Amino acid sequence: MKVKELVSKVLFLDLIKGLSITLKSMMSGAVTEQYPKERSKIYERFRGEPRMGVDENGKTKCIACNLCAINCPAGCITVESKRDPETKKRVLTRYVFDMQRCLFCGFCEEICPVDCIQLTMDYEMAQYSRKNFILELEQLEKGMEKIKYKK
Numbered sequence: 001m002k003v004k005e006l007v008s009k010v011l012f013l014d015l016i017k018g019l020s021i022t023l024k025s026m027m028s029g030a031v032t033e034q035y036p037k038e039r040s041k042i043y044e045r046f047r048g049e050p051r052m053g054v055d056e057n058g059k060t061k062c063i064a065c066n067l068c069a070i071n072c073p074a075g076c077i078t079v080e081s082k083r084d085p086e087t088k089k090r091v092l093t094r095y096v097f098d099m100q101r102c103l104f105c106g107f108c109e110e111i112c113p114v115d116c117i118q119l120t121m122d123y124e125m126a127q128y129s130r131k132n133f134i135l136e137l138e139q140l141e142k143g144m145e146k147i148k149y150k151k
């Protein structure tokens with residue numbers, strides 16, 4: 001064993017070096033994002049919580065064309081409709097979005113001819129119950145119920 005190595009072992013120089021690094025890190029403060037106090041920067045192309053748009057009268061913009069459901073690769077959208085006997089147009093009777101299966105690929109929002117379904121920039125979608133991820137039309141128009149985070 002060389003003299004330098006021996007001195008290092010006797011005086012625990014490696015241990016002291018390691019502890020000094022730990023101490024320095026402890027003093028320098030947190031480097032991680034302090035959520036929820038700090039909010040992440042959201043980029044324009046981010047796809048988050050799904051929402052359904054309404055018109056100026058508060059009625060759904062959805063024309064029940066079913067394109068979003070057909071193009072969804074995960075099969076998470078269900079559109080139910082009936083034909084209006086007077087206008088002969090389709091009328092939406094039920095719209096269900098299963099967020100548990102969603103890939104957030106954005107195909108549904110891209111294909112929608114009336115810009116009704118949209119994936120917003122809201123990323124706070126945590127829930128305690130799985131059933132809360134199955135969203136009906138009313139919920140999709142209002143937005144998901146948010147869970148209050150407590151420390």
Ligand code: SF4
Nearest residue numbers: 072102103105106108
């Ligand atoms: S984002 Fe993609 S996976 Fe999710 S509902 Fe739309 S098409 Fe389906």
Ligand code: SF4
Nearest residue numbers: 062063065066068112
């Ligand atoms: S593509 Fe748009 S308009 Fe057509 S069913 Fe889906 S949300 Fe409604």
